Amino acid sequence: xxxxxxxxxxxxxxxxxxxxxxxxxxxxxxxxxxxxxxxxxxxxxxxxxxxxxxxxxxxxxxxxxxxxxxxxxxxxxxxxxxxxxxxxxxxxxxxxxxxxxxxxxxxxxxxxxxxxxxxxxxxxxxxxxxxxxxxxxxxxxxxxxxxxxxxxxxxxxxxxxxxxxxxxxxxxxxxxxxxxxxxxxxxxxxxxxxxxxxxxxxxxxxxxxxxxxxxxxxxxxxxxxxxxxxxxxxxxxxxxxxxxxxxxxxxxxxxxx
Numbered sequence: 001x002x003x004x005x006x007x008x009x010x011x012x013x014x015x016x017x018x019x020x021x022x023x024x025x026x027x028x029x030x031x032x033x034x035x036x037x038x039x040x041x042x043x044x045x046x047x048x049x050x051x052x053x054x055x056x057x058x059x060x061x062x063x064x065x066x067x068x069x070x071x072x073x074x075x076x077x078x079x080x081x082x083x084x085x086x087x088x089x090x091x092x093x094x095x096x097x098x099x100x101x102x103x104x105x106x107x108x109x110x111x112x113x114x115x116x117x118x119x120x121x122x123x124x125x126x127x128x129x130x131x132x133x134x135x136x137x138x139x140x141x142x143x144x145x146x147x148x149x150x151x152x153x154x155x156x157x158x159x160x161x162x163x164x165x166x167x168x169x170x171x172x173x174x175x176x177x178x179x180x181x182x183x184x185x186x187x188x189x190x191x192x193x194x195x196x197x198x199x200x201x202x203x204x205x206x207x208x209x210x211x212x213x214x215x216x217x218x219x220x221x222x223x224x225x226x227x228x229x230x231x232x233x234x235x236x237x238x239x240x241x242x243x244x245x246x247x248x249x250x251x252x253x254x255x256x257x
Contacts, residue, residue, distance in 0.1 A: 011036045012126065013054065017046045017072075018061035018088070026061055029119040043067030047075060054154075054167060055083040057122065063090050069100060077104035084125055088113065150186035152244050155233060157186045166228040178221050181214075185234065185244050194241040218242060 013036040016023040023039045030037060040046045043064045049055065058076060063069065069087060076085050086107045087100050097108040107121055150157045154167030162179040164172040174182065180201045184193050199214050218234060225233045235245040 012056040014038075014057045014059065014122070015040060015046065015049055015055050015083075016059045016061055017041070017043075017064060023061045026059060026115045026118055029115040030122065041065075043072050043075070046072070050076065050079060050083065054081060054169060057084045057086065057125070059118065059122070060085070060087045061118075069096075070103060073100055073104050086118070086121060086125070088118070150183070152186055152189045153231075153233070157182055159183065164225070164228075168228075170228045172224050172228055174221075174224075177217050178224075181217055181221065181242075185242065189244045192237050192241045192243045198241065 011034060014030065015038050016026055016030075017040045020039060020041055023041075027037055027039070038049065040049055041064070043066045046058065046064070050058070060069065060072060064072060067075075069090070073085060073087065076082055084106045085104065086109065087097075087105045088109050089097050089100065089111055092110045092112055097110065100108045106125060109118065109121065148158065148160050150159065156165040157163075158165065162174050162176070164174060164182065166172070181198055184198060184201060195214055218236075222232055222234055231245070233245055235243050237243060
């Protein structure tokens with residue numbers, strides 16, 4: 001499973017690895033206001049950083065002194081939650097870039113590629129993977145109900161275990177009713193789910209529901225979510241129903257324009 005871009009603070013976590021002077025040059029085009037950036041200069045520090053916290057994207061900006069490019073791609077790809085990986089090749093040889101793409105890199109660019117193009121490729125990678133819901137003017141993931149996981153703003157809903165994971169990996173166990181509600185919301189992030197449709201999901205499991213039962217379940221879900229993050233994930237749309245909150249992603253999209 002890929003690490004899930006956009007953390008609860010609204011900024012993708014990006015690690016730039018390689019020679020510090022070259023890495024700093026790339027970071028000039030990736031402002032702190034948009035990305036949670038960190039720099040490492042060895043393969044060991046890179047792997048340690050990835051194991052310590054969820055990372056959305058790694059940019060290998062030059063050769064690392066303690067590991068070759070092929071080995072680092074294989075190491076990163078083998079992680080339980082691998083980040084996206086952009087490699088800046090040591091040469092301008094096409095075959096070198098092709099090999100790195102074949103073994104798992106998401107993008108591989110020539111040595112002559114400048115920081116401005118790297119920034120554009122980062123933005124394009126996030127756009128292709130997570131899409132843009134133009135009718136909401138937000139960046140969201142569009143999960144398939146048949147997939148084992150659904151993600152939104154750093155949260156992951158594990159459909160097999162029926163558990164919710166925060167951006168930091170903390171686990172929240174869900175009752176069956178809580179899972180049904182979240183699964184409906186995660187299936188179409190930002191889309192309002194009316195009360196009758198959500199109550200219908202729970203009625204299908206032979207529960208006797210009163211009018212306010214849904215509000216009780218939503219309240220319990222919110223309390224669980226707030227213990228794992230600073231933001232309330234569920235938004236009440238007065239007179240209509242509930243949806244996953246979209247304000248954080250709206251801010252992110254507007255700031256990248």
